[in-house]
Structures are given as structure tokens and as C-alpha cells.
Amino acid sequence: MTAFEGDFYGFHAELTDREAESVAEIRQFFETEVRPIATDYWNRAEFPHQLVPGIAALGLFGPEWEETRRFASSAVYQGWCTLEMARVDASVCGFTAVQSGLAMGSIGVGGSAAQRAEWLPRMASGEVIGAFGLTEPLSGSDTARGLQTSATRQGDTWVLNGAKRWIGNGTIADVVIVWARDTADGQVKGFIVPTTTPGFSATKIEGKLSFRLIQNADIVLDEVVVADELRLPNIRSFSDTATVLRLTRAGVGWLAVGNAIGAYEAALAYTRERRQFGAPIGGHQLVQDLLVKCLANITASLAMCVQVSRMLDAGIQRDEHSALAKAFVSSRARETVAWAREAMGGNGIVLDYGVAKPFADAEAIYSFEGTREMNTLIVGRAITGVAAFV
Ligand SMILES: Cc1cc2nc3c(=O)[nH]c(=O)nc-3n(C[C@H](O)[C@H](O)[C@H](O)COP(=O)(O)OP(=O)(O)OC[C@H]3O[C@@H](n4cnc5c(N)ncnc54)[C@H](O)[C@@H]3O)c2cc1C
Structure with missing residues (x-):
């Protein structure tokens, strides 16, 4: 891989040949497909959906997860992938990070084997777009204590009520990982919520001066009913x-x-x-x-x-x-x-x-x-x- 001017000490030399080759492919894609359009989409605060298949083909959705990654790789390699994307456009990189790190990461860490098998490959291919719903209008830095969205168990289902703010990919996602407090034990739990579920609504946050290409949303959950199979079983608090x-x-x-x-x-x-x-x-x-x-x-x-x-x-x-x-x-x-x-x-x-x-x-x-x-x-x-x- 050819060095770039910002890598003055040549840190990229630590990558294996396979990793360096992959990072070079990412650079090529971002230089030819992303750079020419990124500023225009950023300016218009719109998301370039046409980039999703190319990003997926590069293995950038979920390189961390065994189920989805193209080859055995290191966290250093994944960092370089992020850097190469952000060097051209931080918002497109942010979109990818929400998908692969926050949304797929939640399923990877908290999901059952069946949930991982069902969702991660479809998210890695870009067929399913994910979001991560933690922050709320009244709790940002203080989510550990202040999170108010509630989850109440009713038989084999859960009823979710509350509001989320700032949720990246919120208006374009197929599923949102919703973090909610169990009204029975007071603990925070995670749910895979399809955005077509009745009672779910997302509204784009307008007027941002930063990360304009990312579609951040205010989300309302009004008596949203999800099956217990959509709860992440390894998230207990x-x-x-x-x-x-x-x-x-x-x-x-x-x-x-x-x-x-x-x-x-x-x-x-x-x-x-x-x-x-x-x-x-x-x-x-x-x-x-x-x-x-x-x-x-x-x-x-x-x-x-x-x-x-x-x-x-x-x-x-x-x-x-x-x-x-x-x-x-x-x-x-x-x-x-x-x-x-x-x-x-x-x-x-x-x-x-x-x-x-x-x-x-x-x-x-x-x-x-x-x-x-x-x-x-x-x-x-x-x-x-x-x-x-x-
Ligand atoms: C572009 C963008 C994308 C985002 N994407 C997502 C997403 O996908 N999913 C999601 O869940 N969230 C997302 N967020 C939310 C983000 O995580 C929060 O904005 C962040 O955690 C800060 O919360 P807040 O904005 O409510 O600020 P606040 O918590 O209200 O903080 C305001 C200021 O007070 C300071 N402050 C607060 N408490 C203390 C303290 N105890 N001591 C000292 N200083 C303090 C903060 O550091 C900050 O400077 C996104 C935010 C942005 C801007």
C-alpha cells in the first residue's frame, strides 16, 4: 500500500500484505466512488444509498464478526479501514461505523447464536441497515442512570415506550437496537426493533452543521410491541x-x-x-x-x-x-x-x-x-x- 502524507512515521507498514491490499482497495473505492459525491450529499444533508453495495463488498460492514468478515484480521487493520474511510468522508465512515460497530456489535455481543446467524450476514451484505438507539432527549452523557425508555414484559412479548435522540441512520434503518429499562427489575436491556413495527416513528434532525450526510433521528416508541425473540439475551444490564x-x-x-x-x-x-x-x-x-x-x-x-x-x-x-x-x-x-x-x-x-x-x-x-x-x-x-x- 502506498503511504499517504499524513502517515509521516509509516505506521501502515505494520499491516500484513493481505490487510494492506484490502486497505488499498478501500482507498481506491473511497477516492473514486465517494470523494466525487461526498461534498454534494453532505451539503444537501442527504444519504447516498447507492454506495451501500460497494461498501458491503469491501467487507466494511462488520469486519469484527466471524460470521461476516472476509479474512482473519486485527483491530489495527480495522482501525486503518476506518481511517481510510474518514480521510475521504467522515460521515460515510460514521454511517459504516453505526452499522458495523454499534448495531452489528450489539447483536454480536448481546445476541444469541440464532440472532447472530439471522441478522449479521444480512447486515454485512447491506441488505439490512441498522441503527443504535441509546441516547434520549433527556439523557446523553448520563444514559447509565438517566435512561427512561421502558420495556414491560407481557407474556411472550415486550412493550416499549419512550423517545430517543440523535440516532444515526435512524430514518433509513430497517432495524434499530433499542436500549430500554425493564420495568420489572430496573435493568437496561436491548431489543432488535424493526422500524416497520406499529408505534415506531423516526424524524430526521434538520439543521446540523456537522456530519450532515448522516441521517440522525428523533425516535418515538409508542406502545411498540416486539417478540421476546427480539430481545438480546446476553444484555442483562x-x-x-x-x-x-x-x-x-x-x-x-x-x-x-x-x-x-x-x-x-x-x-x-x-x-x-x-x-x-x-x-x-x-x-x-x-x-x-x-x-x-x-x-x-x-x-x-x-x-x-x-x-x-x-x-x-x-x-x-x-x-x-x-x-x-x-x-x-x-x-x-x-x-x-x-x-x-x-x-x-x-x-x-x-x-x-x-x-x-x-x-x-x-x-x-x-x-x-x-x-x-x-x-x-x-x-x-x-x-x-x-x-x-x-
Ligand atoms: C452526530 C451525532 C451522532 C450521534 N449518533 C448517536 C447514535 O447513533 N446513537 C446514540 O444513541 N447516540 C448518538 N449520539 C448522541 C451522543 O452520544 C451524545 O450527543 C453524547 O453522548 C452527549 O450527550 P448530549 O448531547 O445529550 O450532551 P449532554 O450529556 O447534555 O452534555 C452537554 C455538555 O455537558 C457536559 N457534561 C455532562 N455531564 C457532565 C459531568 N458530570 N461533568 C462534566 N461535564 C459534563 C458534556 O461533556 C457536554 O459538554 C450522536 C450524537 C451526535 C452529535
Whole structure:
């Protein structure tokens, strides 16, 4: 695989030949099929459904799961897949991450063998699109305690009532993994809810300035009845929900650094061409300072992502490891896209020049899958032994 300019230390050399070949195929697809249309769809806040079969063919839906993956691969490889996608478009990468990590991950972690066999291959092929419904209008960071959507058992069925907010893929999904509190024992449980179920409704959140291509939804569950076979049997409490998030959070670090690399590379190319005071602006010391600060952030962030994924591969990654990476990398990415945009002057805020979109997308990445504050508190609890969430 050819290196790209944002991988200054050549971390990609760690991939096996098979993995590197696959990552190169992903890059090729994203450069030829996604890049030419992403800005237009992002601008119109619409989802390019025509990309789904190609993304599925690359094995990007659920490379983590035995049932669906194309070949034995590592968490480091999966991180590179995320980075390659986000380098071109963070929203398309986010769509894929919701499908493969959050929705399929919930079924992979919490589902029975029969549920895994029924749903994962159909989701891997893109036939079934999934979403992950945890956040609510009144509980975001505080979902562990504040989650109010209820699940009441009635014979062989469950009745779900409540509301969800921010649910990625919410208006285009065939199934949503709904997290609800059992009115009998007070524990959080997970349900595979087909979006055609009576009482389910989803409304797109309009007016976002970030991740515009992703279809985030407000969802209402009004006396939604689902069979007990659609309950995830291995989810017994919120700590099982947290297991899914533990697996996906490191991936958000890779998404953040991929998005930042996209901005950096666009700015670098621009500064080689654009001339002021008789020379390319990349030849001015203060512009070089901006570019080098971007590169330092990216390089440190990439090192962190690679190591956290190695720890996942070794089975020694804990919540605080991925939380530290997500908090640090998404913060550095926010600085990086701002410096990249600054290096381009006025054109930095114009979508066609390649930095305005990652600049805006860095904001959503900074907040989802645990805000910087929440991830900081997870690390703070681990290093001091004292929980400081309240
Ligand atoms: C683009 C996008 C996609 C998303 N996709 C999904 C999805 O697919 N599924 C899903 O379930 N959710 C999704 N979310 C929701 C996301 O996980 C939440 O936005 C996030 O958890 C923060 O919750 P909140 O927005 O309600 O903010 P709040 O929890 O209201 O927090 C607001 C601010 O207060 C701070 N804060 C809160 N409590 C404390 C404290 N104890 N100490 C210090 N600071 C604190 C926060 O860090 C933050 O800065 C998505 C969000 C976005 C923006």
C-alpha cells in the first residue's frame, strides 16, 4: 500500500500484505466512488444509498464478526479501514461505523447464536441497515442512570415506550437496537426493533452543521410491541451495553484522526499551489508552522490509536485506554482542522477546497461516543480510584 502524507512515521507498514491490499482497495473505492459525491450529499444533508453495495463488498460492514468478515484480521487493520474511510468522508465512515460497530456489535455481543446467524450476514451484505438507539432527549452523557425508555414484559412479548435522540441512520434503518429499562427489575436491556413495527416513528434532525450526510433521528416508541425473540439475551444490564461501546470507542479515535488527515492533506496541497508575496504560501514560515503543528497532532494521535488497537488485539485494553485515546485524539483533531483551515485563508471555509467539511465534522466526532469530559472522567476514575461523575 502506498503511504499517504499524513502517515509521516509509516505506521501502515505494520499491516500484513493481505490487510494492506484490502486497505488499498478501500482507498481506491473511497477516492473514486465517494470523494466525487461526498461534498454534494453532505451539503444537501442527504444519504447516498447507492454506495451501500460497494461498501458491503469491501467487507466494511462488520469486519469484527466471524460470521461476516472476509479474512482473519486485527483491530489495527480495522482501525486503518476506518481511517481510510474518514480521510475521504467522515460521515460515510460514521454511517459504516453505526452499522458495523454499534448495531452489528450489539447483536454480536448481546445476541444469541440464532440472532447472530439471522441478522449479521444480512447486515454485512447491506441488505439490512441498522441503527443504535441509546441516547434520549433527556439523557446523553448520563444514559447509565438517566435512561427512561421502558420495556414491560407481557407474556411472550415486550412493550416499549419512550423517545430517543440523535440516532444515526435512524430514518433509513430497517432495524434499530433499542436500549430500554425493564420495568420489572430496573435493568437496561436491548431489543432488535424493526422500524416497520406499529408505534415506531423516526424524524430526521434538520439543521446540523456537522456530519450532515448522516441521517440522525428523533425516535418515538409508542406502545411498540416486539417478540421476546427480539430481545438480546446476553444484555442483562447497562454494563453489557458499555461492552459494546468499549469495542467501538477506539474506532472513533481512528475516525477522528482520519478526518484530521483529510483536512491536513488538502491544506498541504493548497499551500504548495497558492502563491502570495511572490512565493507559494507553504514557503512562508508561519504557514509551515501551522502545517507542522497539524502533522505533530496527527502523528501523536495515530501512535495512540495504533497502540490502543494493539492492546485490543492482545486482549488487555480497558475502558480507560480507549477513553483516553478518544478524548485526546478528538481534541487534537479539532485543533488540527482549525489550523488546516487557517492555512487556506478564505478558501478554507469553502466546501470545494476540501477542509471546510472535515472542519465541521470534527465537532460531531468530539461529542459522540462520550464527550471529552465523560472520557476524561472515565480515565480520572481509573487513575485515582475515585469516580467524579457527579
Ligand atoms: C452526530 C451525532 C451522532 C450521534 N449518533 C448517536 C447514535 O447513533 N446513537 C446514540 O444513541 N447516540 C448518538 N449520539 C448522541 C451522543 O452520544 C451524545 O450527543 C453524547 O453522548 C452527549 O450527550 P448530549 O448531547 O445529550 O450532551 P449532554 O450529556 O447534555 O452534555 C452537554 C455538555 O455537558 C457536559 N457534561 C455532562 N455531564 C457532565 C459531568 N458530570 N461533568 C462534566 N461535564 C459534563 C458534556 O461533556 C457536554 O459538554 C450522536 C450524537 C451526535 C452529535
